[in-house]
Amino acid sequence: xxxxxxxxxxxxxxxxxxxxxxxxxxxxxxxxxxxxxxxxxxxxxxxxxxxxxxxxxxxxxxxxxxxxxxxxxxxxxxxxxxxxxxxxxxxxxxxxxxxxxxxxx
Numbered sequence: 001x002x003x004x005x006x007x008x009x010x011x012x013x014x015x016x017x018x019x020x021x022x023x024x025x026x027x028x029x030x031x032x033x034x035x036x037x038x039x040x041x042x043x044x045x046x047x048x049x050x051x052x053x054x055x056x057x058x059x060x061x062x063x064x065x066x067x068x069x070x071x072x073x074x075x076x077x078x079x080x081x082x083x084x085x086x087x088x089x090x091x092x093x094x095x096x097x098x099x100x101x102x103x104x105x
Contacts, residue, residue: 051094
């Protein structure tokens with residue numbers, strides 16, 4: 001159920017970034033077609049959407065496992081926290097790549 005919301009959110013983000021890129025590309029070139037700015041915006045949206053989906057799925061699975069492991073053995077909290085943090089790093093890397101692409105526009 002939660003994956004539907006994650007997918008819907010990333011799809012909206014992708015459409016927003018693509019729309020902004022296409023709108024800025026239309027201002028630059030009155031001719032038809034998508035310019036380089038539009039393709040960069042679409043690439044930034046895909047990078048962010050993919051990273052958000054991947055991180056959401058990874059955090060959902062490791063978060064449940066971490067909660068179960070911590071409930072059984074509270075001293076394992078530090079170890080499982082590392083796995084959850086690694087899963088969250090995926091989203092941060094995707095956001096970083098999206099910003100790097102966005103500054104190219």
